Amino acid sequence: SQNIYILGIESSCDDTAASIIHNGKILSNVVASQKIHEEFGGVVPELASRAHQQNIVPVVHQALKKAGVTKNQLHAIAFTRGPGLMGSLLVGTSFAKSLAYGLNIPLIDVNHMQAHILAHFIDEEGFEKPSFPFIAMTISGGHTQIVEVKSHFDMTVIGETIDDAVGEAYDKSGKILGLGYPAGPEIDKRAQKGNPKAFQFTKPKVEGLNFSFSGLKTAILYFVQREVKANPNFIEENLNDICASIQYTIIGILIDKLKLATKQTGIKQIAIGGGVSANSGIRQALKDGEQKFGWTTYVPKFEFTTDNAAMIAIVGYLKYLEGNFAEQNVTASARLKI
Numbered sequence: 001s002q003n004i005y006i007l008g009i010e011s012s013c014d015d016t017a018a019s020i021i022h023n024g025k026i027l028s029n030v031v032a033s034q035k036i037h038e039e040f041g042g043v044v045p046e047l048a049s050r051a052h053q054q055n056i057v058p059v060v061h062q063a064l065k066k067a068g069v070t071k072n073q074l075h076a077i078a079f080t081r082g083p084g085l086m087g088s089l090l091v092g093t094s095f096a097k098s099l100a101y102g103l104n105i106p107l108i109d110v111n112h113m114q115a116h117i118l119a120h121f122i123d124e125e126g127f128e129k130p131s132f133p134f135i136a137m138t139i140s141g142g143h144t145q146i147v148e149v150k151s152h153f154d155m156t157v158i159g160e161t162i163d164d165a166v167g168e169a170y171d172k173s174g175k176i177l178g179l180g181y182p183a184g185p186e187i188d189k190r191a192q193k194g195n196p197k198a199f200q201f202t203k204p205k206v207e208g209l210n211f212s213f214s215g216l217k218t219a220i221l222y223f224v225q226r227e228v229k230a231n232p233n234f235i236e237e238n239l240n241d242i243c244a245s246i247q248y249t250i251i252g253i254l255i256d257k258l259k260l261a262t263k264q265t266g267i268k269q270i271a272i273g274g275g276v277s278a279n280s281g282i283r284q285a286l287k288d289g290e291q292k293f294g295w296t297t298y299v300p301k302f303e304f305t306t307d308n309a310a311m312i313a314i315v316g317y318l319k320y321l322e323g324n325f326a327e328q329n330v331t332a333s334a335r336l337k338i
């Protein structure tokens with residue numbers, strides 16, 4: 001039987017990550033998160049690129065060491081080709097190309113958005129793999145997409161955001177409320193202690209399966225400014241209720257679109273991914289959907305759902321099995337589509 005070792009490398013945004021996969025099982029999954037962006041309240045591309053350059057060699061070393069694998073045992077190198085920040089992608093791409101060339105092994109290019117979805121195919125105890133076809137919803141600080149997945153590499157985007165990503169809606173709302181970056185986890189924590197019906201925010205009207213979150217952010221900004229004018233302590237006195245109301249609105253938007261997606265496609269299997277899939281509200285809503293609408297839902301292990309290299313490695317493995325390799329002249333692509 002086969003005995004395949006693949007190194008996966010991810011550098012599309014602000015996390016430098018490397019992972020070793022042995023067949024379908026992850027042996028190591030190393031992520032160096034860049035703290036530098038916290039003080040700016042968002043990712044600064046130039047700083048991200050420089051941090052990737054500093055992190056990439058130690059992160060890859062660590063991934064090999066933790067896996068107990070030497071570079072000479074590797075069968076292929078998989079890397080994120082896009083989408084993402086060009087300066088960040090270039091670091092991972094050039095590194096992967098050089099290493100594959102040096103070791104004389106195949107190079108495998110990976111689409112980051114496909115990887116978020118195919119992370120569900122990592123062998124992991126206690127986690128079931130979705131069967132085809134299924135609907136994937138990828139929700140994070142950088143992306144919001146609904147994808148119809150017919151097979152590993154036959155996917156169609158059926159909905160996506162026309163402006164901000166859902167994680168951005170969380171982070172920008174947090175900024176308005178004076179919370180740290182990224183604000184998603186804290187809003188989620190406070191939401192669980194607040195009243196979701198305390199304040200109403202109107203949901204954006206976007207046709208079909210597309211999303212829009214920039215109007216919601218503006219509505220929250222105006223609402224908070226108005227209330228603070230009347231009561232300077234408004235935010236601190238109502239923080240949990242404000243967070244609960246924001247979360248209620250956002251989850252409502254996501255669930256409405258999922259309902260529409262299942263109706264349009266007739267598919268009731270739903271797999272979610274991306275950092276926002278950690279959210280307690282979306283997890284509960286998906287569970288409720290199993291009861292109410294007969295959905296089957298899949299949420300991957302947390303470390304495979306935020307930006308990571310294990311998801312790049314699993315795509316590398318799946319492509320390796322098909323003999324689907326990249327040429328040495330492959331280039332990074334900031335706007336790569338599924």
Ligand code: KG4
Pocket residue numbers: 013139140141142143166167168170171182183184185188274275276278279280305306307
């Ligand atoms: O996947 P990720 O680590 O990186 C990318 O953006 O690609 O996602 C990070 C995003 C941030 O916007 C963060 O605020 C959000 O995920 N997030 C959450 C939660 N945990 C992380 N949003 C809502 N609730 C959470 N529990």
Ligand code: ZN
Pocket residue numbers: 112116140142143274306307
């Ligand atoms: Zn991502």
